[in-house]
Amino acid sequence: MAEAGLDEFRRRWREELALREGPAKRRRSGEGPAGAAREPEQVSQRGAPAQPPGCLLEGGECPLAPPPPRTAEELSCPSGERVPQTPEAPQPEHPESAGGDRLLEQLIRDLNEINEIPFFDIQLPYELAVKIFQYLGRAELGRCAQVSRTWKVLAEDEVLWYTLCQQEGYLPGTSISDCSCWKLVFQESRAKEHTLRTNWKNRNGAVSQLQYELGKVLCDVHSCDGVVIAGYTSGDVRLWDTRTWDYTAPILEPMHGAAEPGSQPLVSFVRINNSLAVAAYEDGTVNVWSLMIGRDPVHCYQHNLRIQALALSLEGATIATASGFEVRVECPNEKGYWETAAHFEVQKMVNFLHLIPDAGRHPVAVAAAEDVVYLLKADNPSRVLHSVYGQPVTCLDVSSKEAAFGVKSLGWMNEGNKVLLYSLQTSQCLTTLGSSLGDFTCVNLRNSPPHLLVTGNKDRRVRVYDLRNSASLCSLYAHQLGVSAVQMDDWKIVSGGEEGLVCVWDQRMGNKLWEMHARHPVRHVWFNTHSLITANIPDEKSPRGASILDDDLTAHRRHRGIIYAYEFSMDQLAPESVLPICRSSYDEVAGYNYNIGLAVPYDNI
Structure with missing residues (x-):
């Protein structure tokens, strides 16, 4: 059917060209003998005479002389072939008719190669053209869609826009068949x-306001993807899901034995991720709940002394606790039973403890004990990452490859408090940031954009550093007391202070957008x-x-x-x-x- 339609189109095209050349034949029949000069046509002031169909199709200028007549034999021959002329009666070749034949041949080739994309004077396969267009952004694709209809179809290909959605972080984890128009x-x-x-x-x-009944004083709060866990002085641990307003917050039951109500120790630390919730109590007890099972703990273990630090992995089921001079790492084995994966002895009391994300099979922890920073890896002895006597660590945060912590300078050679950035792979100091009179109270490396670091200081300032050149990008001031918590993304910063003030900043403009105050x-x-x-x-x-x-x-x-x-x-x-x-x-x-x-x-x- 397709071949028959193409042949019919070719026949009707040739007939239309022949009908348009009919008036030219009748005009040439009244010419004088061969070689006689023909008077040029008078062009009126209103405009030029209509162009012949050959020149109109070719897109060239209209000549003054009309094309010579074509015989029926020339019309009946296939396009692109020339009828041989006898030497006795040579006929001049007219470029107008040749241009019409070339245009017709080009049109037929375009119909035969309809699956190819014309790039000016080059023919490329569709798949190769899509591969080239994948290097363009959304603005360039919009400009290419205005070139022609063919380029518009190519620039709106689903593969291109699905790739852009994945690069921008829209609908992650979906396949290209999930949506009809990406x-x-x-x-x-x-x-x-x-x-x-x-x-x-x-x-x-x-x-x-996520409130609890009277008689409960808040001890610690942590959150993950909109799910909030809070511990109180009564020993209760409660969950909220802020993604749904009609969600009833459950109370996680502890595992303290047959204790009387109200006699439970207060909660020291709480942590939560996508699958687990952990609470550490004042008496050294650690309870672990599974968010998929219920309110009863799935694991519980005990320390002899009070717990100074608690860490939970971002993904997976690895817990690290520090009590006294020991650091303990717990995780389930291959059969699902909880066991102690590692046990470390340190020389000083641990103040800060973090688990390195994406550490692989063996969990890796970073602990700050006064003026010493340890790198703790399972099945390996503890390794000192940083140690300077008399310069205690004031804050700590880690990413998958780096660790950042604030150091307080003391003594007669006070060079100012700094933030040190160490590589966890080479255990070498990569850069030294800042030189402040106040102590660095908080640092956020894990949630910051690439090559950026945000810190809070007791001098009431929030600072953003560029890790590539160790330069300070901005310094923000609004808190009346020291900065106690801070986090940033690609355009905004949220900081909290000791006076209870929460400030939202525009990082690029360096100004404060709004603030909220609590006690x-x-x-x-x-x-x-x-x-x-x-x-x-x-x-x-x-x-x-x-x-x-x-x-x-x-x-x-x-x-x-x-x-x-x-x-x-x-x-x-x-x-x-x-x-x-x-x-x-x-x-x-x-x-x-x-x-x-x-x-x-x-x-x-």
């Missing part, structure tokens, strides 16, 4: 990202593209009003600590979920509102 998905994701950034800058969103120091800050979680944890664990038997409940509300959950993506709010403003009881003095700026209407008097 260009539309890319445009919607870009529009959503722009809306989220506008909501972040203008402080438009919903805010919720207690900010000990935990976590955010992603659409949500923010902050925790104000009191330093005093037994204030007035902390007991349920006290009458002054207002004093207790002021001293128990609070967790805030901000949501900036309005389309994430399910319409069937119960809104926070509807969950508020009539006896609550604090309410909720969509606009965070109206949550505290009297912050500026």
Whole structure:
């Protein structure tokens, strides 16, 4: 059927060319003898005469002389072939008719090679053209789509836009067959990202307070992907899922034996990842819960002394605890039974402890014990990464390949407090950052963009460093006391201070977007593209009003600590979920509102 349609198109094309050359034959029949000069046509002032069909199809200029007549034998011959002329009657060759034949041959070749993409004067296969277009960005693909219809089809290929979506981080883990139009998905994701950034800058969103019943003072808070875990002085450990507002926070049951209610030790540390929740208590007990099973612990072990530090791997089931002069690493074996993977003895008390992500089969931990930093790897003896007598470590954070920690300088040769960056593979110092009079109280390397590092200092400043040239990109000042928690992404910074102030900064412009204030120091800050979680944890664990038997409940509300959950993506709010403003009881003095700026209407008097 396709061949018959192509032959019919060729026949009708030749007939149309023959019909258009008919008037030219009749005009040439009235010419004089051969060699006589022909008067040129008079061109009126309004315009030139119409071009012959051959020149019009070829795209050239119109000649003054009409083309010579073509015989029926020439019309009946295949395109591209010339009828041999006899020497007795030579006929001049006319470029106009030859141009029409070339255009017809080019059209027929384009129809036969319809699966090839014309790149000006080159013919490329479609797959090779897509391979070339994969090196272009979204702006270049938009310009190429305006060249021609063929290039528009090529620039809107699903493979190209699926690759762009994966590079930008939109819908990770999906396959190309999951969506029918990946260009539309890319445009919607870009529009959503722009809306989220506008909501972040203008402080438009919903805010919720993750509260607990009276008589419980907040001890420690941690979060992962919107799931929050909190420990209290009563020994209770509670979970919240901020991704759904109608989620009921469960209480994780401890494993302390047959103890009376209210006699449980207070919670020292809590940690959570995608599969596990861990809590360390004041008496040295460590409970491990599985988020997939239930409220009962799946593992429990005991230290003889109080636990100074607790670490949980970002992915997987590896736990590290430090108590006294020992560091213990627990993880399940191949059969799923929990066991002690490594046990280390250090010379000093551990202050900070982190597990290196993506360490492989054997877990690797980094511990800071006063002025010594240890690199602890299972099945290997402990190794000293850094040690300078009289210069204690004030903060610590690790990534998969590097470790960053703040060092306090003491003595008569005080060169200023610095941040050191070490390579975990070579155990060598890569760079030295800053020289501040105040102590570095927090550092964030794991969540920072590539080649960037954000720190908080007791001199009330937030600093961003470029690891490539050890230079300070910006220094932000708004806190009245020292900075206690900090995190950044590619365009914004969120910092928390000892005075309870949470500040959101525009990292590129270097200005403060907005702030929120609470009573207690900010000990935990976590955010992603659409949500923010902050925790104000009191330093005093037994204030007035902390007991349920006290009458002054207002004093207790002021001293128990609070967790805030901000949501900036309005389309994430399910319409069937119960809104926070509807969950508020009539006896609550604090309410909720969509606009965070109206949550505290009297912050500026």
